[in-house]
Amino acid sequence: MPAGSGNQVKGMTMQANEIAEVLNRPTSQDLLARDVTRVAYVAKDGTPRNVPIAFVWNGSEIVMCTTKNAPKLTALRTNPMVALTIDTEVHPPKILLIRGRAELDYTDGIPAEYLEANTTYEMTAEQRVEWEAEVRSLYVDGMVRIVVTPTWAKLIDFETTLPTPVEELVKRRQERQSA
Incomplete structure (x- = not known):
């Protein structure tokens, strides 16, 4: 996507350079190096789903891999359209919110991203060899890469950025105090 081109999401436009600015912040980069995101989507029955899934950030896209028979593919x-959350388990939490459009890429083999997404789990070299052999024997029909290019992003770190409704409350408090 050319720099400066806008992404329209329900009346909210975010420019490519604004997305890049959010995603290139050190805290965002730390979050993008984590193992698991939660991907939210609308299921076939019209109800929301939010599932944890391993991912890899390749510098421009979030790549997740799944089985070819996963119900989320039909949806x-x-x-x-998807929403992703990558966050920490400490206080104050660090939260990276990303929205985008999922592109499905059916593969015959095991995508490199699937193996890469699972490299940070604590395994001995022997366990890793056994795990990869199990993966290769299980996914003989290949996998599907779910590729999301961010069209919107927000970092919430509770130090320099807050959730938008909380930012509004802080602004109102400042206005009351200065009146």
């Missing part, structure tokens, strides 16, 4: 073919 994503119908409505490819």
Whole structure:
């Protein structure tokens, strides 16, 4: 996407350079190096789903891999819009919110991203060899890469950025105090 081109999401426009600015912050980069995101989408029955899934950030896209028979694929073919959350388990939490459109890429083998997404788990070299052999024997029909290019992003670190409703409350408090 050319720099400066806008992404329209329900009346909210975010420019490519604004997305890049959010994603290139050190805290965002730390979060993008984590193992698991939660991907939210609308299921086939019209109800929301939010599932944890391993991912890899390749510098421009979030790549997740799944089985070819995963129910989320039918849903994503119908409505490819997704929301991702990558966060920490400490206080104050660090939260990276990303929205985008999922593109489905069916592969015959095991995508490199699937193996890469699982490299940070604590395994001995022997366990890793056994795990990869198990993966290769299980996914003989290949996998599907779910590729999301961010069209919107927000970092919430509770130090320099807050959730938008909390930012509004802080602004109102400042206005009351200065009146």
